[in-house]
Structure formats: structure tokens, C-alpha cells
Amino acid sequence: MxxxxxxxxxxxxxxxxxxxxxxxxxxxxxxxxxxxxxxxxxxxxxxxxxxxxxxxxxxxxxxxxxxxxxxxxxxxxxxxxxxxxxxxxxxxxxxxxxxxxxxxxxxxxxxxxxxxxxxxxxxxxxxxxxxxxxxxxxTRAEAGKPVPPFRRETDLPPPAYRVSPRGVATALDAIAAVLLVVAALVGVRGVLRARRRRAAERFARLTPLERALLYAREAVRRDAADRRRALGLLGRVLTGAESALGDGASNLAWSASDPSPEEVAAMVGEVERGRST
Structure with missing residues (x-):
């Protein structure tokens, strides 16, 4: 100095x-x-x-x-x-x-x-x-020893991270869970779409009488107005070759009292038995 x-x-x-x-x-x-x-x-x-x-x-x-x-x-x-x-x-x-x-x-x-x-x-x-x-x-004597005397810390310092590994792991777990839910939803939607497509394809292959019978069977579980429409459709499809069954379905459709589910089911059964004979 x-x-x-x-x-x-x-x-x-x-x-x-x-x-x-x-x-x-x-x-x-x-x-x-x-x-x-x-x-x-x-x-x-x-x-x-x-x-x-x-x-x-x-x-x-x-x-x-x-x-x-x-x-x-x-x-x-x-x-x-x-x-x-x-x-x-x-x-x-x-x-x-x-x-x-x-x-x-x-x-x-x-x-x-x-x-x-x-x-x-x-x-x-x-x-x-x-x-x-x-x-x-x-010193020269220290340098000649098998293990030199270290004067500084030789252990590695603890690691330092810009972002906490625990926080990153939690975020990745959350992202994985969200992706899993999204994948499940996409899969379910695909299955439902495939089912609807197969049902539409099967429906397209049905004859008019098979469609009318399917509609009538489903109308058993619906209200009276829908049962009337289903019986009316069945009567129109049966008009001609099976006029007796067609008249029966039409009469039931436009009867004064609402057709009951049992009557609709009986009419469907009668038509199916007539087709099998």
C-alpha cells in the first residue's frame, strides 16, 4: 500500500x-x-x-x-x-x-x-x-503423501433448481390426469359414434315393415300419441298384401280410446306371427 x-x-x-x-x-x-x-x-x-x-x-x-x-x-x-x-x-x-x-x-x-x-x-x-x-x-511433504490434505470442502454442494422439482412433478401429474380424462372422453365419444353409425347402418338395411315393427315396439314405452302414430304407420305398411292386419292396426290407431301399451304389443306380436307363417 x-x-x-x-x-x-x-x-x-x-x-x-x-x-x-x-x-x-x-x-x-x-x-x-x-x-x-x-x-x-x-x-x-x-x-x-x-x-x-x-x-x-x-x-x-x-x-x-x-x-x-x-x-x-x-x-x-x-x-x-x-x-x-x-x-x-x-x-x-x-x-x-x-x-x-x-x-x-x-x-x-x-x-x-x-x-x-x-x-x-x-x-x-x-x-x-x-x-x-x-x-x-x-508443501512438498504434503504433496508426496498418498492422500493430500484437502483444505477445502470436497463434498458436492446441494443442487439448486430454478423451479422446484416437487412443483414440476405435481404439475406434470396434473397434466397427465387431465390428458387421461380427455383421452377417456374422446374414446367414449368415439365408441358412441361408432354405435350410432352401426345402428344407422342396420336401420338402413331394414324393410319398411321391419322399420314399422321396430317403431311400434319402441312406442310401447312412450305416450299414447306416439303409440297412435306407430300403429298408423304399421297399418299403412300392411295395407295391401296383409290388409286384415293393416286394418286392425289402423283401427286401433284411430280408436276412440287411447291404445294401451298391451294392445300395441299384442298387435306387434300378431303381425310377427303372421310374417312367420
Whole structure:
């Protein structure tokens, strides 16, 4: 922290003396362990009367360290002074930076800052990063054991779901039940339609006399007016070849008193016996 404050103070002093472009660098932490993330920050201070902030180019290389995020850039303007802050996240993730002993100190390539001034001149400066010391997560003795000492939780975390599995299962059960009811209704409707179709086909194959007899048999269970109509139809169908039975059916149909179900059934039986002889 003291080194970073000193660098910032130096940059401010240089800028105050008239330097149009300067920078400071920092690494946090400077003593990470293998695979720890390190935040690298470069603060570029620009005299906007000499250099346009949009003309500043920063090139950073981190040697054996891998860049895992960035750069992200923030800007802070104060009159003729503007600060550009560049942030990276880096980490030691390969064998090139793994310490062979207890720790390994790395010197990273310098930061390169360039810009084209408003007068057309090209300005290029380099700035050094603080040294970073990488340490291992286990000692050599620990790494040589058959079972290394794990310092972190090795059990899998409990699963997390965007939607509750129990709720999904309940919804699917409800949908399945609705589909089952719909399928049953469709099936029943299909069976009834097939029955009606077969009944219509059988009815179409009946002779006029067979239709009249069917109507008369069904009229036994209906009211007197329907029984009269059924007997009248039967009488008309029988007129001619079986005129005696036809007259009997017609007389019963138009009798003064309503034909009873028993009389209709007797007439139907008489006609059927006459057909069989």
C-alpha cells in the first residue's frame, strides 16, 4: 500500500511539473497462492490539453500469469486532468509460474502506455509492475503423501433448481390426469359414434315393415300419441298384401280410446306371427 501511495504521489508530481502522460501500477495481493486471483490495476493520468484520453493505448503483458478477466476501464475527469483506470484479474494457473520450493517471485513485463498528442507527436512510456511472490497450496511433504490434505470442502454442494422439482412433478401429474380424462372422453365419444353409425347402418338395411315393427315396439314405452302414430304407420305398411292386419292396426290407431301399451304389443306380436307363417 505504501508503494502504491508513493507511485501515485510521484505521478502527481510529474504531472504537476508538466508531464502530459504518466501511470502507476499495483497488484493485489502481491503474495498470492497458486490459482488465487490477483487484481492488476494501471492508473494512467492524462493532461487533456496535450493528449486526448481517447488516443491513449495501454498494452499489458503478465508473463506466465493467465488473464482470467478484463480489462475493464473506468474514467475520472477533473478539469484538464483525467484518470483512466484499467483493471485485470490474473492468476497463476500453469506450470510456468508454479514455485519449485516454498515460493517464487515473478517480475512481470512492464506496462506500455502510448498516445498521439494533439500536436501529432507520438509519446510512449513504460511502467513496471510490483514483484509478485507465488506460493504453493501444499508443501512438498504434503504433496508426496498418498492422500493430500484437502483444505477445502470436497463434498458436492446441494443442487439448486430454478423451479422446484416437487412443483414440476405435481404439475406434470396434473397434466397427465387431465390428458387421461380427455383421452377417456374422446374414446367414449368415439365408441358412441361408432354405435350410432352401426345402428344407422342396420336401420338402413331394414324393410319398411321391419322399420314399422321396430317403431311400434319402441312406442310401447312412450305416450299414447306416439303409440297412435306407430300403429298408423304399421297399418299403412300392411295395407295391401296383409290388409286384415293393416286394418286392425289402423283401427286401433284411430280408436276412440287411447291404445294401451298391451294392445300395441299384442298387435306387434300378431303381425310377427303372421310374417312367420
Amino acid at each position: 505504501a508503494a502504491m501511495i508513493a507511485l501515485l504521489s510521484l505521478a502527481a508530481a510529474v504531472l504537476a511539473a508538466g508531464a502530459p502522460l504518466t501511470a502507476s501500477t499495483s497488484l493485489e495481493p502481491t503474495s498470492p497462492r497458486f490459482a488465487d486471483r490477483i487484481v492488476a490495476t494501471a492508473t494512467v493520468v492524462v493532461d487533456t490539453s496535450v493528449v486526448g484520453p481517447d488516443d491513449v493505448r495501454v498494452v499489458a503483458a503478465f508473463g506466465p500469469l493467465d488473464v482470467v478477466a478484463g480489462p475493464s476501464v473506468t474514467r475520472d475527469a477533473d478539469g484538464a486532468r483525467e484518470e483512466l483506470r484499467y483493471h485485470w484479474e490474473v492468476a497463476c494457473l500453469s506450470g510456468d509460474c508454479v514455485p519449485t520450493g516454498g515460493a517464487r517471485t515473478l517480475r512481470l513485463p512492464p506496462l506500455r502506455v502510448s498516445a498521439t498528442a494533439r500536436d501529432g507527436t507520438r509519446r510512449v512510456s513504460t511502467f513496471h509492475w510490483p514483484a509478485v511472490t507465488i506460493s504453493g497450496r501444499v
